[in-house]
Amino acid sequence: MTVGLVRSKDLKAGVRRSAAAWPIGTLRYLVAAIFTGFCLFPFYVIVTTALKTETAIFAWPPVWNFKPTLQSFYNALFVFGGRSAIFYLINSVIISAVSTFVAVVLGAMAAYGFARFSFAGKRHLAFWILSTRFAPPVAFIVPIYLMVQKAGMLDSHIALILIYTAMNLSLVIWILRGFFSEIPIEIEEAALVDGYSRLQIFWRVALPLVRPGIVSTAILSAIFSWNEFLYAMVLTQSKAATLPVYLAGFSNSMGLAWGEYMAVGTMAVLPILIFTFALQKHLVRGLTFGAVK
Amino acid sequence: MEASRTDYFSLGEPKPDSMKLAVERRRATWLLIAPAFVVLLGLNLFPIVYALYISCHYWMLARPQPPRFAGLSNYQELFFDARFRNSVLVSLKFIVLAVGIEMLLGFGLAFVFNTRLRGMATLRKLTLLPSLVMPLVVGLVWFYMFNENFGIVNWFWVVLGGTRVPFLTQGALALLSIVATDVWQWTPFVMLVFFAALQALPEYVYEAARIDGLSGSQIFFRVTLPLLRPAILIVLIIRAVDALRSLELVFMMTKGGPAGDTEVLPWYLYTTGFMSPDLGYAAAMAVLMLALVTILSQLFVRQLESREVTR
Amino acid sequence: MARIEFKGVSKTYPDGTRAIVDLDLVVEDGELLCLLGPSGCGKSSTIRVLAGLETFSDGMILADNNRIDHLPPQARDCAMIFENYALYPHLTAFENIAMPLRARRLPASEIKARVTKIAGILRMEHLMGRRPSRLSGGEKQRVGIGRALVREPAMFLMDEPLGHLEAYLRVELRAEIRKLQERLGITTIYVTHDQEEAAAIADRIVVMSAGRLQQVGSFLDLFDRPVNRFVAEFVGEPPMVFLPVERTNADSIAVKGVRIPISEPLRAALRATQDRELILGIRPNDFSLGPPVRDHLNGTVTLVQPQGDHAIVAVSTPAGPATAIVPSDRRPAPGATVGLTFAGERLHLFDSAARALNKGEGGG
Numbered sequence: 001m002t003v004g005l006v007r008s009k010d011l012k013a014g015v016r017r018s019a020a021a022w023p024i025g026t027l028r029y030l031v032a033a034i035f036t037g038f039c040l041f042p043f044y045v046i047v048t049t050a051l052k053t054e055t056a057i058f059a060w061p062p063v064w065n066f067k068p069t070l071q072s073f074y075n076a077l078f079v080f081g082g083r084s085a086i087f088y089l090i091n092s093v094i095i096s097a098v099s100t101f102v103a104v105v106l107g108a109m110a111a112y113g114f115a116r117f118s119f120a121g122k123r124h125l126a127f128w129i130l131s132t133r134f135a136p137p138v139a140f141i142v143p144i145y146l147m148v149q150k151a152g153m154l155d156s157h158i159a160l161i162l163i164y165t166a167m168n169l170s171l172v173i174w175i176l177r178g179f180f181s182e183i184p185i186e187i188e189e190a191a192l193v194d195g196y197s198r199l200q201i202f203w204r205v206a207l208p209l210v211r212p213g214i215v216s217t218a219i220l221s222a223i224f225s226w227n228e229f230l231y232a233m234v235l236t237q238s239k240a241a242t243l244p245v246y247l248a249g250f251s252n253s254m255g256l257a258w259g260e261y262m263a264v265g266t267m268a269v270l271p272i273l274i275f276t277f278a279l280q281k282h283l284v285r286g287l288t289f290g291a292v293k
Numbered sequence: 294m295e296a297s298r299t300d301y302f303s304l305g306e307p308k309p310d311s312m313k314l315a316v317e318r319r320r321a322t323w324l325l326i327a328p329a330f331v332v333l334l335g336l337n338l339f340p341i342v343y344a345l346y347i348s349c350h351y352w353m354l355a356r357p358q359p360p361r362f363a364g365l366s367n368y369q370e371l372f373f374d375a376r377f378r379n380s381v382l383v384s385l386k387f388i389v390l391a392v393g394i395e396m397l398l399g400f401g402l403a404f405v406f407n408t409r410l411r412g413m414a415t416l417r418k419l420t421l422l423p424s425l426v427m428p429l430v431v432g433l434v435w436f437y438m439f440n441e442n443f444g445i446v447n448w449f450w451v452v453l454g455g456t457r458v459p460f461l462t463q464g465a466l467a468l469l470s471i472v473a474t475d476v477w478q479w480t481p482f483v484m485l486v487f488f489a490a491l492q493a494l495p496e497y498v499y500e501a502a503r504i505d506g507l508s509g510s511q512i513f514f515r516v517t518l519p520l521l522r523p524a525i526l527i528v529l530i531i532r533a534v535d536a537l538r539s540l541e542l543v544f545m546m547t548k549g550g551p552a553g554d555t556e557v558l559p560w561y562l563y564t565t566g567f568m569s570p571d572l573g574y575a576a577a578m579a580v581l582m583l584a585l586v587t588i589l590s591q592l593f594v595r596q597l598e599s600r601e602v603t604r
Numbered sequence: 605m606a607r608i609e610f611k612g613v614s615k616t617y618p619d620g621t622r623a624i625v626d627l628d629l630v631v632e633d634g635e636l637l638c639l640l641g642p643s644g645c646g647k648s649s650t651i652r653v654l655a656g657l658e659t660f661s662d663g664m665i666l667a668d669n670n671r672i673d674h675l676p677p678q679a680r681d682c683a684m685i686f687e688n689y690a691l692y693p694h695l696t697a698f699e700n701i702a703m704p705l706r707a708r709r710l711p712a713s714e715i716k717a718r719v720t721k722i723a724g725i726l727r728m729e730h731l732m733g734r735r736p737s738r739l740s741g742g743e744k745q746r747v748g749i750g751r752a753l754v755r756e757p758a759m760f761l762m763d764e765p766l767g768h769l770e771a772y773l774r775v776e777l778r779a780e781i782r783k784l785q786e787r788l789g790i791t792t793i794y795v796t797h798d799q800e801e802a803a804a805i806a807d808r809i810v811v812m813s814a815g816r817l818q819q820v821g822s823f824l825d826l827f828d829r830p831v832n833r834f835v836a837e838f839v840g841e842p843p844m845v846f847l848p849v850e851r852t853n854a855d856s857i858a859v860k861g862v863r864i865p866i867s868e869p870l871r872a873a874l875r876a877t878q879d880r881e882l883i884l885g886i887r888p889n890d891f892s893l894g895p896p897v898r899d900h901l902n903g904t905v906t907l908v909q910p911q912g913d914h915a916i917v918a919v920s921t922p923a924g925p926a927t928a929i930v931p932s933d934r935r936p937a938p939g940a941t942v943g944l945t946f947a948g949e950r951l952h953l954f955d956s957a958a959r960a961l962n963k964g965e966g967g968g
Contacts, residue, residue, distance in 0.1 A: 028413070031405045036416045039423050039481055042434045045445065049437065060443045061451075106329040113325035117318065125330070127594045132337045134590035136538030138559040139579035142566050143343035144336070166336035169329050186690035189657050192677040193684045193761075194751070195707030198321040208694045227427040229541050234567060247429045248544070258437060265430040272425045277418070287424070287482060287531075317676060 046269065050262035057258045072259030073266075083238070085264050088246040092268075095157055095242060096225040099164035104218050106165070107172025108210075112202050114173065115180035116188070126177070133170040137230040148235055157240045163231050168221035175220075175286055179213030180206060219275045220286045226271070243268050341583060344576045352573035354566075360573070367577035377578065379553055380561035387468060387557055388536045391475040395532060396525075398476070399483025406484065407491045417488065424482040432545025435474040436461070439546070461547055467555050471542050479535075483528055490524035491517075523596060530593040534586055558582060606667045606681075606758040606791050607633040608654065613663035615649055615815075623649040624660065625815040631759075634789040636782070638806035640799060642838070646815035647795045651761045654793070656680050667758060678707070683752035687764040689744040691736040691751075697743075698723075698732040701750040708755075722750045725784070742773045749781065753788070760785070760792040766801065778805050799823075799839055811835050833958040836885050842916055845891075847923040849882040849953070857953075859884060860923045862901045865948040873961040874953065882961075885952035891928035893917065893936060896943040905940045919944065 049057055051068035076085045114126050144163065153159040183206060191201045207214070229244040236245060243264065250261045348367055352360040371377050406417050423431070438445045439460040447457050460470045494517070502512045540559035543549060549556035549564070562582065566575030608631040615624040624646045631637045639647035652658045654665060656677035665673040672680050683704070691700050698719055705715045723729045726746045736744055745765060752760055765781070766774040782805050785792050796802050802809050803823035811818040811826060811834070819831045823839075830836035836844045849857045849864075855871040857864050864884065866874070896902040903921035915935040919926045919942060926944065936942050953961040 025408075025410060028405050028408055028410060031402070032413060032416045035402055035405075036419050038477070039420045042431070042438065042477065043422065045438060046430065046434050049434075058443050060448070062443065062445050062448050106332060109325040110329035113322050117322040117325070119319070119322050123598075125326075127598065129329075129333060130597065131587070131590040131594055132333055134534045134538075134586050134593070135337060136534075136559065136582060136586055138538060138540060138562050139344070139582045139586070140337075140340050141563070142347060142572050142576045142579055143340040145566075146347070146572070147340065147343065162332070163336060166332050169333055173329060184688060184690065186686045186688055187692060189655075189677075190684065190686060190690040190751070191692075191703070191707075192657065193655050193680075193682055194704040194755075195678040196703075197676070197678060198318075199324065200707070202325070205692060209692075223425050227425075227429075229427075229429050229544075230563070244427060244429045247427075247433060250433060250545070251548070261433060262437075265427075265433055268427045268430050272427075273422060276421055276425055287486075 043269070043273075046262050046265050049258060050266045052259060054259060072263040075257075076260040076263045085243075085246055085267070088241055088243045088264075089267060091157070091236075091240055092226060092242040092244075095160045095164065095240070096222045098157075099161045099168065099225045100218050100222040102161065103165045103168040103172050103221050104214060107169050107217070108176050108207065108214065109202070110169075111173045111176035112180050112206055114177045116206075126173075129170050129173055131170075132166075133174075135167075137167075137228075141230055141234055144231070145234055155236045155239045155241075159235055160232060160240060160242070163235075164221075164225040164228060167228070168224055171220060171224070171286065172217045175217045176210060176213050179210040183209050216286055223272055223275065226268075344579050344583070347573055347576035348580050350573045352571070352576070354570035354572050363573060367573050368581075370574065371577055371581070376553065376556070376561060380556050380558045383468065383554070383556055384537060384558040387472060387475075387555075388533055390469075391472045391479070392529065392532045392536055394472070394476050395480045395483045396529060398480045399528075400487055400525075402480070402484040403487030403491055406488050417485070420481040421485060422481075423478045424485075426478070428478070428539060428541035429545055431474060431478050432542045435470070435477070435542075436546045439470050462551050464551060464554050467547050467551060471546060471555055474542055474546070475536065475539075479532060483532065486524055486528045487521065490521050494520055526596050527593065530589055530596070534589050534593075537582075537586065537589075607631065607669075608759060608791060608793075609666040609669075610650075610654075611664045611666065613650075613653065613660055613665060615646075615653060615658070615660040622815045624653065627663070627817055629810065629817060629820070631791055631793060633791055635807045636785050636792045636794060636805060638802040638809045639793060639795045639812060640802045640809050640838075641797065641812035641818075643797060645812040647797075647810075647812050648763055649815075650812070651684075651763060651793050651795055654680075654759075655682050655684055655761055681755075681758040682761050683755050683757040683759070685745070685748050685752050685760070685762040685765040687767045689736070689741075689748045689768075691744055691747055693736050695735070696732065697728070697734050697736070697739065697747045697750075700736070700747050701754050704751060704755045718754055719750075722754045725753070726750050741769050742777065745769065745777065749784075753784065756788075757790065760790050760794075762792065762794045764795055764797070766796075774801065775804075781805065799841070811838060813838070829960070830885075830952065831960050833883065833885070833954045833960075836952060836954070836960070840887060842888050842927050842929075844885045844887055844952070845926045846954075847884045847886070847921075847926070849884045851880055851882065857882065857884065859901055860921075862899065864946070864951070866951055866953075867949040870951060870953060870961065877955060877961065879955040881956040883954040883958075885954060886926075886946050887950065888916065888927040889929040890947045890950045891926065891930075892945050892947075893919075893928055893930050893934070893942045894945060896941045900943045900945070902941055902943050905936045905938050905942060908935055908938055910935065 048066075048068075050072050051070070052063070052066055053069055053071065056063045056066045078084060110129075114122065148154055148159045151159075187209070188201050188205060191205045192198075196204065227244070228242075229248070232242045232245050233248055236242065246264060247261060247268065250257070253261070347360075349363055349365070350360040350367075351363045406413055439447075441447060441457055441459045441462070444460070446460065450456075450458060458466065461467050498516055498520070499512065502516050507515065538559060540557065540563060543555055543557055543560045547555040549560045558578070559582075562575050562578045565571055565578065569575075610627045610629040613624055613627040614622070616622050627650065639650060641647045649658065653660045653673075656673075656675060660673070664671055667680075692703065695703070701719045701722055702715050705718060710718075719732075720729070723732055726749065728743065728746055728750070731739060731743055731747070736747070739747065745768075748765070762781070766777055769777065778801055781794075794802075794805060806823070808820060809823055809826060810820050813834050819826055819835045821829075826835055826839045830839060833846070837846070847859050849859055850861075851874075852858045852863065855874045857866065857874070901921055901923065903919040903926065905917055906920050906925075907918040909916040909918075910932060913932055914929050915932050917928045917930055917935060919928060921944065928944070930936075955961060
């Protein structure tokens with residue numbers, strides 16, 4: 001009996017404590033939920049519009065209950081326009097994947113150099129590389145267009161791959177530099193006395209230890225390449241055109257092919273939704289160049 | 294002395310006998326850094342120089358006659374170009390409004406999310422999505438939602454008792470709509486940065502402040518805010534530069550209209566270079582823009598540099 | 605397997621800090637030599653320079669009369685054991701031990717045989733499949749030792765290998781290291797700041813301070829015949845007591861007017877110097893405490909720390925603070941006045957430059 005009494009007393013105290021917290025706690029939930037809903041709502045619109053029939057797309061008031069159809073996806077992939085969206089999708093995948101791979105390989109090497117070696121002008125070089133992150137594509141597009149044209153590489157995969165590599169290098173170098181310098185130096189010294197050369201240590205010891213960093217920078221680089229619009233728009237026309245180029249064609253559709261474009265939009269967004277949850281942990285660190293961890 | 298060991302490969306002044314070691318070290322360094330360096334040299338530094346060169350020429354795309362040296366006349370022309378002035382002004386309005394709202398909202402929301410309440414972490418992770426989505430898709434979906442005839446924003450507006458609004462075709466509203474879209478995409482990012490910064494604040498500082506008898510608002514203004522200063526500066530600069538250079542939303546939603554009300558600098562530059570197409574003139578604009586971005590990025594770099602020193 | 609020689613080695617950091625100053629040192633083949641000193645004294649720098657992990661500014665390093673200081677670390681054939689273990693976190697214990705052999709591209713079968721043998725010697729066969737995160741501190745360092753042993757290197761370099769371990773493990777593992785080293789006869793340099801560890805493990809001990817070698821010798825050499833005040837104070841626990849001395853005569857001294865009896869060799873050394881600012885050094889266990897006596901050095905007990913069979917007694921005397929070790933059953937009470945007497949043949953005298961007065965061959 002006494003035990004029961006004590007318990008109920010505790011319970012009451014607990015209730016009172018949470019009661020004191022309730023207006024603030026509930027307010028937090030409310031604000032957070034509304035904000036999250038605001039963030040997610042356009043995704044709902046993209047996907048549902050892609051699944052609506054043409055009449056439902058143009059309906060007023062908006063239709064909330066509708067029978068989903070895959071017609072728009074089918075049209076975008078197999079019927080619509082001069083070329084199937086699959087073609088652009090494949091170009092996007094190839095260009096993002098290869099440019100990410102090259103950026104991560106070159107970037108990881110340079111990051112290791114910055115983290116573990118000292119040489120004249122190192123700080124200046126590192127901060128110059130950092131500042132390239134801010135390069136506005138629209139300011140570079142004129143000279144780069146002429147360079148690519150003179151090299152005879154307009155509408156080629158290789159041109160976009162090189163440009164995206166350069167675009168992502170600062171990110172890769174700065175994030176991985178942070179990861180490399182967090183490895184206890186003694187581990188690499190141990191490898192040095194164990195008989196490995198400096199490049200072997202980079203490859204066999206340091207690189208495996210920064211795998212989480214590699215994965216998250218690779219995902220971020222891939223997303224940035226995947227999303228890039230201006231260079232792709234100006235430098236490619238057909239052979240190497242990527243998804244954004246396809247989407248840019250919307251303005252030529254007289255604003256009628258909403259369903260088809262939303263279907264392609266869904267395909268452009270879906271991989272990112274998946275990747276985002278994979279890299280969660282280092283996202284802010286990546287987006288702010290390690291300035292905020 | 295067990296001094297700093299980070300640069301362990303080259304501590305002390307190497308004496309002549311260890312020159313071989315120094316050579317090996319230097320070779321490894323350059324092997325590692327040179328490839329990335331070359332790529333950035335070719336695709337960052339060289340284009341800047343090339344842009345300077347182009348900007349001093351009459352350089353028409355797709356015309357038979359070769360480029361002709363023009364001295365500074367492209368820059369002169371810019372100075373008297375009302376459309377250029379307008380685009381700078383529009384860009385400025387856009388940046389101040391969008392980034393300002395994002396900073397305020399993001400800052401406040403970071404405090405809302407900075408709690409151990411159950412489920413908040415999941416909500417926070419979901420808010421991350423907009424900042425990673427293809428900007429062109431963002432423009433597409435908001436273009437749809439802002440539509441005057443069947444857009445869902447208009448529907449909400451009507452449900453709340455208003456009448457239909459032509460969001461994207463009416464002067465100032467068009468720019469505000471683009472601002473709203475940018476706010477949707479980037480507020481979560483700002484919020485997440487502040488959230489991470491709040492999480493990184495050491496608990497003991499607050500314990501000390503409470504023991505010292507500071508009130509809640511004193512703690513905020515004398516402890517929290519100063520400690521968040523670096524994060525505020527960093528996110529402000531990143532957002533300002535990104536807002537200055539983006540043109541996807543304008544491309545998708547308004548094409549600079551109505552009547553130049555949303556013609557931001559990047560859009561004017563792009564149309565000059567590839568629709569007019571006057572490359573020399575566009576390059577002059579690009580050079581001015583690069584100068585502006587360089588100033589902003591140097592602020593960022595300084596900020597990071599000072600952090601590196603204190604770390 | 606190797607006789608190591610430092611010849612005039614100096615290391616100066618770019619900021620002017622002198623980590624090693626003109627070091628001359630020979631490490632005999634098969635010897636276990638301890639580098640002992642407070643943190644920042646240059647002992648770690650010395651072995652890191654030897655391993656090739658750091659460069660140095662002047663001098664040369666020889667192994668069996670061949671210069672090795674121009675070689676990269678991987679060519680110097682030294683194995684190293686680190687204070688924080690420095691195991692490869694992504695590899696199992698087995699793979700950690702195998703790494704030096706893989707660097708030498710030995711055939712897989714030989715690697716397996718050698719690692720297994722080492723695991724047997726260290727009695728840790730059952731741990732071979734684990735990653736470092738699943739090993740205790742003691743187990744980690746055994747893997748570290750295994751990784752050093754497996755190569756059969758020309759020399760072992762150990763940088764405070766037991767610093768992160770608990771006290772009982774330190775005692776256990778240091779005995780094991782000593783046994784292994786004796787069995788294999790590999791030249792070993794062992795860095796520590798713990799004199800008890802150094803005394804337990806070393807053939808010879810090098811005391812360093814501020815980058816300079818102070819004294820080389822067995823622990824008893826350092827304890828009984830310190831060459832200067834630094835060594836005298838650093839070696840021995842609790843530290844030696846120092847009292848300022850007046851010279852009353854060519855060969856006699858006094859502390860606060862109380863004449864101190866000294867041995868003949870010390871008297872001879874005293875006669876040989878004109879220095880007037882001498883310091884007397886007494887080990888705490890060379891004091892005995894008794895009832896206060898007129899014209900003796902008397903003092904007040906300020907603190908008594910019982911240690912079991914003995915007690916450490918802090919005494920405040922007119923000449924300065926002193927520490928004495930007395931049997932537990934004869935410890936005074938705090939606040940008591942006591943008389944200090946000291947064994948004349950075990951005293952040390954230091955001149956104004958902190959050098960010990962040479963007591964000659966027969967001293968100590």
